[in-house]
Amino acid sequence: MVTTLLSLWIGAQAQLISIQELLNQSKVFDQQTVIIEAEVILEVLERGEMAWLNVNDGSNAIGVYLPIEMTEEIDSFGDHQNQGDRVRVEAIFYRNCPEHGGEMDLHAKSISIIEEGFTIERPISTWKFSFAIVGFTLSMFSLWMYRMYRKRVRKASEHI
Amino acid sequence: MSGFFSVAYYTGTIIFGFSALFLLPMMIALYYVDLNSLFDFSISMSLTMMLGIGMIMYGHKRLDTKESLSWRHGLMVASFTWILLTLLSAIPYRLSGYSLSYLDAMFDVMSGFTTTGLFLIQDLDHIPQALNFWRHLLTFVGGQGMIVLAISFFVKEMGSAYKFYVGEGKDISLVPNVRGTAQWIWKISFVYMFIGTLLLWVQGLRIGLNPINAFFHGLYIFQAAWSTGGFAPNYQNILFYHDFGYELVGLVFFIIGSFNFGLHYALIQGKKQEFRHNIEIVSFFVSSFLLSALAVVYLKNAGIYQDAVSMFRRVVYNVLSAHTTTGFGTVYAQQFVQDWGALGITIMVVAMLIGGSACSTAGGIKGLRVGIIIKGIFADINRLIKGDKTMRVVKYHHIKEHVLDDASFRSATSIAVLYLITFTIGLILTSFAGYALSDAAFEVASVAGNVGLSIGITSALMPDYLKLTYIVIMYLGRLEFISVFVLIGMFVKGVYKWLRRY
Numbered sequence: 001m002v003t004t005l006l007s008l009w010i011g012a013q014a015q016l017i018s019i020q021e022l023l024n025q026s027k028v029f030d031q032q033t034v035i036i037e038a039e040v041i042l043e044v045l046e047r048g049e050m051a052w053l054n055v056n057d058g059s060n061a062i063g064v065y066l067p068i069e070m071t072e073e074i075d076s077f078g079d080h081q082n083q084g085d086r087v088r089v090e091a092i093f094y095r096n097c098p099e100h101g102g103e104m105d106l107h108a109k110s111i112s113i114i115e116e117g118f119t120i121e122r123p124i125s126t127w128k129f130s131f132a133i134v135g136f137t138l139s140m141f142s143l144w145m146y147r148m149y150r151k152r153v154r155k156a157s158e159h160i
Numbered sequence: 161m162s163g164f165f166s167v168a169y170y171t172g173t174i175i176f177g178f179s180a181l182f183l184l185p186m187m188i189a190l191y192y193v194d195l196n197s198l199f200d201f202s203i204s205m206s207l208t209m210m211l212g213i214g215m216i217m218y219g220h221k222r223l224d225t226k227e228s229l230s231w232r233h234g235l236m237v238a239s240f241t242w243i244l245l246t247l248l249s250a251i252p253y254r255l256s257g258y259s260l261s262y263l264d265a266m267f268d269v270m271s272g273f274t275t276t277g278l279f280l281i282q283d284l285d286h287i288p289q290a291l292n293f294w295r296h297l298l299t300f301v302g303g304q305g306m307i308v309l310a311i312s313f314f315v316k317e318m319g320s321a322y323k324f325y326v327g328e329g330k331d332i333s334l335v336p337n338v339r340g341t342a343q344w345i346w347k348i349s350f351v352y353m354f355i356g357t358l359l360l361w362v363q364g365l366r367i368g369l370n371p372i373n374a375f376f377h378g379l380y381i382f383q384a385a386w387s388t389g390g391f392a393p394n395y396q397n398i399l400f401y402h403d404f405g406y407e408l409v410g411l412v413f414f415i416i417g418s419f420n421f422g423l424h425y426a427l428i429q430g431k432k433q434e435f436r437h438n439i440e441i442v443s444f445f446v447s448s449f450l451l452s453a454l455a456v457v458y459l460k461n462a463g464i465y466q467d468a469v470s471m472f473r474r475v476v477y478n479v480l481s482a483h484t485t486t487g488f489g490t491v492y493a494q495q496f497v498q499d500w501g502a503l504g505i506t507i508m509v510v511a512m513l514i515g516g517s518a519c520s521t522a523g524g525i526k527g528l529r530v531g532i533i534i535k536g537i538f539a540d541i542n543r544l545i546k547g548d549k550t551m552r553v554v555k556y557h558h559i560k561e562h563v564l565d566d567a568s569f570r571s572a573t574s575i576a577v578l579y580l581i582t583f584t585i586g587l588i589l590t591s592f593a594g595y596a597l598s599d600a601a602f603e604v605a606s607v608a609g610n611v612g613l614s615i616g617i618t619s620a621l622m623p624d625y626l627k628l629t630y631i632v633i634m635y636l637g638r639l640e641f642i643s644v645f646v647l648i649g650m651f652v653k654g655v656y657k658w659l660r661r662y
Contacts, residue, residue: 135206
């Protein structure tokens with residue numbers, strides 16, 4: 001009863017929520033309109049006239065199903081080299097989506113970019129470079145030493 | 161000290177050979193022009209190589225002492241190698257900055273090697289491509305076995321090699337010599353890798369991935385599926401792809417990956433009847449059918465899923481993922497708690513503990529042992545009912561006919577009991593940290609069975625003692641206890657002797 005009343009109240013006003021909270025209270029938010037703000041990850045998965053966006057807000061990640069034209073403005077996608085566009089998505093949340101084989105997902109009603117993505121600057125670490133050079137030198141030296149040792153042992157056993 | 165030099169020599173040989181694997185993620189780092197990752201793996205490779213060479217040179221003294229390698233030393237090589245390689249393979253994780261501590265890095269490596277699939281790495285969606293490649297490579301190598309890899313390429317002495325092979329939890333002989341067996345395991349895996357990566361690459365293109373991502377994701381998902389590891393390149397695991405076809409291809413490969421390598425070899429030889437008669441296959445299909453059916457009926461009655469497609473994708477898929485100890489999840493961790501309830505969680509715990517086939521990439525008690533135990537119990541009940549005074553020979557078929565005697569029953573039961581004891585200890589320690597008992601049971605079954613599904617307990621925030629406990633449980637489960645106990649026993653004996661001297 002309480003869950004039903006809560007769902008009705010929530011349905012009346014879409015609210016900004018984290019993905020983790022959505023998952024934790026999936027029964028309450030089932031088939032309600034919610035708003036999330038999250039980073040777009042990797043790339044748009046195009047499926048004809050529709051598409052999937054995977055978004056991660058730091059608390060968790062979820063898939064957003066939307067018409068492909070809604071994805072046209074998204075330029076930057078999150079990976080190691082890039083911070084993806086941060087988007088605000090108003091969507092209907094499905095706890096067990098009947099269209100997608102029971103998947104927990106969001107069907108977008110609107111999407112807007114609130115923060116543009118960018119290339120992440122990752123300066124070369126000088127200490128890593130130094131250690132790598134030293135390590136490589138030492139390992140090659142130890143390999144050479146091992147070869148010399150094996151030659152000595154082989155010669156010694158031939159004499160015997 | 162006897163055997164000590166041999167242990168050092170062979171462990172060093174395996175570690176030295178393993179160091180070459182770091183070259184692969186280095187190539188990935190170069191491709192993506194990720195110099196920091198290149199340096200991470202270069203440093204790791206150098207340290208691994210130097211340690212390996214140091215141990216080989218130290219252990220070479222065994223040639224002077226004319227030591228022969230005993231069984232216990234062979235088992236020590238297997239278990240000691242795993243510990244050292246875990247420590248060394250964690251270096252790139254820690255250097256990357258995406259593991260919060262060295263313990264977290266070791267957790268992820270052990271999870272990869274044991275094909276568990278749980279992870280503590282932070283911000284998985286942004287980790288370097290080279291590190292993602294490394295994670296999945298570790299799970300692929302760990303699934304086949306580091307010792308198997310070493311025997312295929314580095315270790316030449318056959319007598320010693322067989323002892324390491326058994327120490328890694330394998331005992332099947334595909335061909336008369338162990339090196340040939342190890343090489344066949346790799347041949348089978350590589351053929352499937354070619355086919356699986358190609359199928360997943362094509363499917364990846366179909367679902368909208370660009371060609372490069374489709375290839376790498378296909379490779380990673382294949383490696384994780386075949387090794388029943390359960391790692392995935394992105395945070396949402398297999399849910400990332402939102403595609404039944406992609407899930408199905410993964411499902412096929414994780415089921416066949418959980419089968420005994422002996423079965424694959426038998427099929428190559430044209431012995432198709434092995435599928436019908438093998439005790440592991442029979443027990444797997446019976447238990448997975450019963451558990452899936454029970455879960456489907458329960459969740460349908462609970463009104464969670466209504467249509468057949470949802471039932472298959474969200475229920476049967478996860479039961480099979482648990483039973484094969486893969487760990488691909490098509491539901492979020494919270495859904496196990498909220499939707500599956502106590503019975504659903506119990507079904508998953510049972511599936512995870514039973515596990516896959518012996519001498520496969522899967523974990524758990526193993527279908528072979530479960531089959532032997534059940535058949536043995538039925539044979540005893542039958543004997544009591546019929547009151548037979550004559551000896552009735554009970555047999556089971558596993559690649560060939562075997563007699564179900566007291567020794568095989570005892571061996572199966574011992575390992576099963578050890579798993580259950582380990583599970584109980586893990587359960588107590590997890591509950592002690594404040595987690596609910598049912599949640600703890602799910603998580604510990606996942607750890608002990610090297611599954612990788614999580615109900616939400618495994619995270620970087622969990623207590624360090626629990627991370628260490630799970631590392632040990634994953635390790636014990638994968639090596640099936642004996643070689644680890646031998647290592648511990650020899651270590652304790654060595655310390656005791658050293659203390660007595662003073």
